[in-house]
Amino acid sequence: MIDDKGLRLDGRRPDELRSIKLQVGVLDNADGSAYIEQGKNKIIAGVYGPREIHPKHLIIPDRAAIRCRYRMAPFSTEERKHPAPSRREIEISKVIRESLEPSILSEYYPRTVIDIFVEALQCDGGTRCASIVAASLALADAGIPLKELVSSCSAGKVKGHVIVDLYDLEDKYGEADLPVALMPNHNLVTLIQMDGKLSKEEFEKAFNMALEGCRKIRNLQNDALKRKYKLESDTENSKDSESKEEGK
């Protein structure tokens, strides 16, 4: 799993993230949306709301309810995934919702609901982290007030080496996996899970590597958001300069 030079199966160094591509506002019909490609992961997130809540008994009198559905496409994995919601999907839906909830200022819109839909089109390990990254961007794109964006990254252990951002094989054949979600400005961890075994020292190392990964991803998120909304203002600026030139 790790060669003599200390490189991983896919040629990454232990502290190296997969290449990430982020795009905001990819869907027209959702209020907000985002797309993430992290290595071979391809995930799309859509957000609706705040909107009227149905069924009515889900109303929370003092804040907006948040619902989240994570779904894997049948073609997302090597072996066809049965389209019915699995135990895993239900768990990840809950985990995504709970890791985003602290960032949403839901008390601004009492008695409403914010719906988050995450569709995993292609999975290659670490989809819960990638989903959180995309869903948080989609929330911001929908114009929902947020304390800040949530970033997420995993770390783990493979053949005794602590590594960051595990992909499918490392996840399957490694010894431990530790997904973490972070609100960097507040220094608030909103998600931490672990499967496998880590010693105390290994845990601390892995945890810090995951936090470092979150911070790196946060910068990419910021860039992606600004890129989308700068585009709009840039076209206007170019119009400005054009009209000025016309004036001359």
Add this chain to the structure above:
Amino acid sequence: MLLTILAQKKQLVIPGELVAKGEYDPDLNVYKDGENIYSTMIGIFESRGNRISVVPLKHCYFPFVDDIIIGKIIDVGMSGWSVDINSPYLALLPATEFGARQNYPKRRETTQSLSVGDLVKAKIIAFDRSRDPLLSARDRGLGKITHGRMIKITPSKIPRLIGKEGSMINMLKKESACSLSVGQNGIVLVTCSSPKNEEVVVELIKMIEHEAHTQGLTDRVSEVINRKLRGVKTGKA
């Protein structure tokens, strides 16, 4: 003691971005955490005196008492109408608040005056966090909308469409000879006698929505008016 403002005026900010430090007053769409003021939305940074705010590029309409809104009837009940006002909350227009009738109306009467799909211009007379907005259409200029063209824009751009003391909207009205009625919930109704002018006005409203945060917008709008509307007029003459 005031400290620093970190963002520049009209700068694009995103949620969680630190915009100011020190004893400023957080206004709309920002929050204070200790000394730091952060943005909560994707928007344009503004500071006026001591007040720090962010004008969002995109958000949903949150009802305020005394707002004039344009809504669509989606249900007729015994005592009034349910109205979609382009916000997360469904508004109620009681039958007694529409027209002059004080008596408790019969169902036939409610459906006759307003049925599902009709548009109304109304005022929010009561709203708080625990109750749905209550409308009234008993003031002058309010009531059923019978003709015109409806345009939806982002509610946060409405102040720009109206302009300082109504400068922008008055210019549009004067130059196009159209009647414009603006709902605070982001719905604008354009009624024109000439279809050409209507087209131009709709285009201009879209332009104002798109370029709301840029400077010199009024000049550019008047330039388009000169080119398109006056051109239309001279063409006729």
